[in-house]
Amino acid sequence: MVREAVPRPEQLVLPMFAVEGTGVRQPVDALPGVARMSPDLLADAARAAHSAGIGGVLLFGVSDRKDAQAAAAHAADGPVQQAVRAIKAAATDLVVITDVCLCAYTHHGHCGLLDDRGEVANDPSLDVLVRVAVSHADAGADVVAPSDMMDGRVGAIRAGLDAAGHEGTAIMAYSAKYASAFYGPFREAAGSAPGHGDRRGYQMDPANGREAVREVLQDVAEGADMVMVKPAATYLDVIRDVRGATDLPLAAYHVSGEYSMIKAAAGHGWLDERQAMLETITAIRRAGADIIITYAAVDAAGWLREEQP
């Protein structure tokens, strides 16, 4: 009767990794229970996730086609574009969100294009990001989620989507995305680790809380429909501050390293996986997140239903 923060299954979003081909399923060592899949198998998994009652899926592309311009990121037959079509055909009312970034498609693994000095070139990257977002919307994505952290990308993507006739496609902005060690397992899954340097030039310093609110408000001004804080469990204070700063739907991403820590400890018998995952998700909800992105979404939806039938 007096419980305050109870996450609902439909608030959970499952991240998925798309590769090309058919019948392909490649488990990711560093992310127990997660596999890269081809569009046909992703469609089956999305159908199962939908039956489990979760709200949506967040698609990442994994590609061998890498070059300086990230051309494969906006190819109509790219892994994400194909997966969106397959999932939309299989589970029509599941919300399909796509990650918009260049790091899995550039040979250097950075989230934007590089200039002659090897520095990330903010403005030239925007044009490519817009093309990626439009290609995802063309394939049927409901929401595009830019995670590159270039300045001005939300406004550029909004204008690009509108110009392409996709006024109805929403933008979930990775607004407060920190340069975090907890993305390690993800980079193994996506093959997107930077070949040189790190991402501190465009991702945020973990020491900065006030800057997160500034980043969020900037994305709101540029037309974001939802904002995100990432990682989640180590940034609950940031979630709370952002909650107070905007009324937009707020997503929090319980990232790969945060998930794998619990899986690894549970695998050793050191933690109760179900209790630890549910406690974490509940804490993220309590801090103020409306949407929780987690690799444990399907299991957690089942556990939540058992607890609140």
Ligand code: PBG
């Ligand atoms: C791509 C991207 C990353 C994640 C989401 N989008 C990795 C990175 O920035 O290096 C991390 C997700 C996770 O760790 O689960 N820019």
